[in-house]
Amino acid sequence: RRMDAVVATSPEAASFLDRPARVILHGIDTGVFHPPADRAAARRALGLPDDALILGCFGRLRAQKGTDVLVGAALDVLPRHPRAMLVLTGRATRGNEAFVAALRERIAAAGLADRIRFLGELPWEQVVTAYQALDLFVAPARWEGFGLTPLEAMACGVPAVATRVGAFAAQIENGETGRLIPPGDTRALAAALDAMLADPAALAAAGRAGRARVEALFDIRREAAELVEVYRGLLDGAA
DSSP: OOSSOEEEEEEHTTTTTTSEEEEEEOOTTTTTOOSSOOOOOHHHTOOOOOOOOOOOEEESGGGGGGGHHHHHHHHHHGGTTTEEEHHHHHHHHTTTTTHHHHHHHHHTTTOOOTEEEEEEEEOOHHHHHHHHHHEEEEEOSOOOOSSOOHHHHHHTOOOEEEEEEEEEEHHHOBBBEEEEEOTTEEEHHHHHHHHHHOOHHHHHHHHHHHHHHHHHHOOOHHHHHHHHHHHHHHHHHHH
């Protein structure tokens, strides 16, 4: 209440405040995150097959990120889509080793260890390549702050399925650049994945729409310009 101005990073964040706030959405560098010139080359760099339909989820492996929800949905969906596979990057932080071990056991018991792969924590120079190798990104978090991974994926021309937590609903245009689902709902996630994997042409179109949306609304230069505008307004008022 004592501030001259307040900035919120999403409409959802602004809704928690009891005073007006300027909403300035986080942005990403669309020059770094961009569609691949050669998706097959990106896949070969990661040891992934050229002809697969590849789903990806990047981040820490833990319940908060909904990794178990995604694995459960993948165990349901992959048998119906023979070309589909899931790759997970990131590591299990301390205290989550048993959580990940249990997931690996479920995957092995289902006979899908070759189609649900844990790539570990990738070095930075491979992160963009990993996005560029995908057909569909999934962000199944149970709760989240802002969450940049769907934006990074969409900037690479990859549509995203995400939960309605954090700022994901501001990022994804439901039905156009991806799908939004309730958190913790394995059945809803499986249904969204089924629908998107069943139509490769629509999947590719959603990826193109996602790139256009990021360029229009989530470029980091736009974020910087809007923050500068706030500061200039305050300085002009003080003068």
